[in-house]
Amino acid sequence: MIVSTTSILEGYEVREYLGVVTGEVVMGTNVIKDFLAGLSDIFGGRSNSYENSLSKGVNSVGSELKERAQAMGADAVIGVHHSMSSVGEGLMMIVIMGTAVKVQRK
Secondary structure (H helix, E strand, C coil): CEECCCCCCCCEEEEEEEEEEEEEEEEECCHHHHHHHHHHHHHCCCCHHHHHHHHHHHHHHHHHHHHHHHHCCCCEEEEEEEEEEECCCCEEEEEEEEEEEEEEEC
C-alpha cells in the first residue's frame, strides 16, 4: 500500500478515486507520564514518554488507514494529512485522512 502526502505519485497514474479514508485514535495519558512530563518542563528537555505515546498513536492510525483503504480496494492513499488535538481532560485524539485510489504504473 502506497501512502503519500502528495496528490500525485511519480511513476503512477490514478485510475480511480475511491473516496475519503480515515483512521482515528483517542489516547489517554496517565499520572506517571504527566509527572515525567512535568519534570521535563521544570528541568528542560523533551518528554520521551509523551513522544513515545504519540509515535505509537501515529503508527496505529496509519495502520488503520491502510486497512480501511485495502478494504475499499485501493492500491494507494494520496493527499494524506493528520491532526492531533486535545479532547477532554487527559485525552489526545489523532486523526489521519486521505483519498483512497487505484493506481497503475505508467
